[in-house]
Each structure stands twice: as C-alpha cells, then as structure tokens.
Amino acid sequence: MKEERRYKSGLIPSLNPFGFNIERWSYTVHRATGVILVGYLTAHIFETFQLGAGSAAWANTMAALRSLGPLEMVGLWIVAGSALYHGANGIRLILNEVFGKLMGKPILPVYPYSPTSLGRNQRVAVWTITAVVLLLWAWAGLYLLAGLGVI
Amino acid sequence: MGEPLEDRGNSLMKESWNMLLTYLTAAALVFVLTFHLLLQSPLVGKAFEDTLSFGVATGNLVYYRVVFGLLLVTAVIHGFNGVRVLVLEWLHPTKMGWLLNLVILVLMAFLLAVGTVTLVVVH
Numbered sequence: 434m435k436e437e438r439r440y441k442s443g444l445i446p447s448l449n450p451f452g453f454n455i456e457r458w459s460y461t462v463h464r465a466t467g468v469i470l471v472g473y474l475t476a477h478i479f480e481t482f483q484l485g486a487g488s489a490a491w492a493n494t495m496a497a498l499r500s501l502g503p504l505e506m507v508g509l510w511i512v513a514g515s516a517l518y519h520g521a522n523g524i525r526l527i528l529n530e531v532f533g534k535l536m537g538k539p540i541l542p543v544y545p546y547s548p549t550s551l552g553r554n555q556r557v558a559v560w561t562i563t564a565v566v567l568l569l570w571a572w573a574g575l576y577l578l579a580g581l582g583v584i
Numbered sequence: 585m586g587e588p589l590e591d592r593g594n595s596l597m598k599e600s601w602n603m604l605l606t607y608l609t610a611a612a613l614v615f616v617l618t619f620h621l622l623l624q625s626p627l628v629g630k631a632f633e634d635t636l637s638f639g640v641a642t643g644n645l646v647y648y649r650v651v652f653g654l655l656l657v658t659a660v661i662h663g664f665n666g667v668r669v670l671v672l673e674w675l676h677p678t679k680m681g682w683l684l685n686l687v688i689l690v691l692m693a694f695l696l697a698v699g700t701v702t703l704v705v706v707h
Contacts, residue, residue, distance in 0.1 A: 478656070513621075530607075
C-alpha cells in the first residue's frame with residue numbers, strides 16, 4: 434500500500450523526491466527551477482517593456498521594485514540560483530539524452546534491477562553540478578545582497 | 585508492417601521535433617543567457633545598480649539587439665514548451681491537449697510580441 438502511494442501519478446506525487454534516488458531529486462529541482470524561470474521571464478519581459486516607454490516609466494518601474502526592499506534582491510538571488518542549476522543540469526541532460534554520454538552501456542534487466550544510467554559517471558556529474566552551482570550561487574548572493582547591505 | 589507510430593497527437597508538430605527544438609533552444613540559451621548575465625555582473629566593471637540605469641539598460645539593448653532578440657525567442661519557446669510538457673506529464677490531458685497547445689501558443693505569441701516591440705522601440 435505504501436509503495437502504491439509512492440508511485441502514484443499526479444501533481445504532488447510527481448514532485449516528491451523523498452525516498453527516491455538522486456536522479457529523481459535532479460528531476461524535481463530541474464522542473465521547480467524551470468517554473469521559477471518561466472515566471473521570472475514573463476515578468477522580466479514586461480519589466481523591460483518599460484524601457485521603451487522612456488526614462489520616467491523606467492524610473493517608476495525601478496522605484497516599484499525598490500519598494501519591495503530586500504525581497505527584490507532575494508528574489509533575484511533565487512532566480513540566479515534557478516538559472517545556474519537549470520542551465521548546468523540542462524547541459525548534463527543534453528549530454529545524456531542527445532549524445533548518450535555518462536549513461537553506461539545497456540545490460541540485460543536481471544532482478545534486482547540496477548540501471549546503468551545511474552552509474553558512477555552520472556552520480557559524479559550530478560554532485561559536481563550541485564557543488565559548482567552552490568559555489569556560484571553563493572558568489573551571486575554576495576554580489577546581489579551585499580550591495581544592498583542585506584548581508 | 586503497418587505505418588510507423590504517429591506521435592503527433594494533438595500537437596501542431598511531432599513530439600520528436602518538439603524535443604529537438606527544446607534541445608536546440610537550450611543549447612542556444614546556455615550561450616545567450618550567460619552573455620546576458622555577464623552584462624549584469626561585476627565583470628563589466630559596474631555596480632549591479634548601475635547596470636539597471638536607464639542609459640546602461642537601453643545602451644545594452646540597442647548595442648546587442650540581435651543577441652537579446654535571440655534570447656527572447658529561445659527563452660520563450662524553451663520556457664513555454666517546458667510548461668506544456670510539465671502539464672502533459674502531470675495531468676495527461678489527452679482530450680484537452682489541443683486547448684493546452686492553443687493556450688501555450690497564444691502566451692508565446694503574446695510575450696514574443698511584447699518583447700519584439702521593446703526591441704524595436706528602444707533606441
């Protein structure tokens with residue numbers, strides 16, 4: 434019964450990475466960051482549209498964003514982290530799915546199944562991406578938040 | 585031997601072409617988005633606040649108009665095709681797939697129009 438619930442389809446179960454392998458975590462974070470980026474992209478297109486309306490409209494837009502206080506830079510920091518992770522993990526996915534790299538060679542599916550696609554190369558790639566992204570995200574945080582005196 | 589399986593479904597194009605488009609736009613985004621982020625980074629020798637000034641923002645948009653145009657097109661196509669795939673994976677809307685595709689296409693067209701107007705008007 435517990436296993437059935439674990440593999441249930443639908444919005445929330447498909448997002449739940451707990452109890453699954455690192456590839457599932459990567460899947461969940463890739464999708465979550467993708468949604469964040471699409472939301473930001475939409476807002477950013479409308480924000481940039483104000484440039485065409487002249488300097489006064491742009492100043493008003495910037496003033497409205499400043500009125501959010503530290504939330505503005507924290508939001509940008511989250512967007513920066515999302516872009517870093519989505520991009521780096523996306524490169525891994527292109528290597529996997531387009532070029533068949535890091536996947537291992539296919540083997541006969543003998544029980545208990547151990548997918549070669551989750552071999553050492555994949556794990557190293559996922560953890561390397563995580564480490565590099567966290568490092569760059571910390572740097573982006575210092576750059577964005579320190580300027581406002583938040584940290 | 586029957587006909588090859590058709591994966592067009594309710595889409596305007598085969599899903600295999602959609603995936604190819606997703607990969608191509610993703611690869612392009614790695615470069616153009618990195619370029620965009622570098623323009624906002626300390627590597628250009630300006631404080632972040634200064635990169636958001638009207639003069640710098642319009643200057644960048646005018647000087648790198650082609651790059652920003654490519655960024656707009658690739659980001660909108662990749663992003664909203666991604667949303668479409670997410671909804672398909674979660675809700676499996678086999679009967680309402682056409683409506684999902686229509687909504688996504690309208691949103692894409694609208695945002696591309698807004699972005700294009702910005703790129704054309706800013707000088």
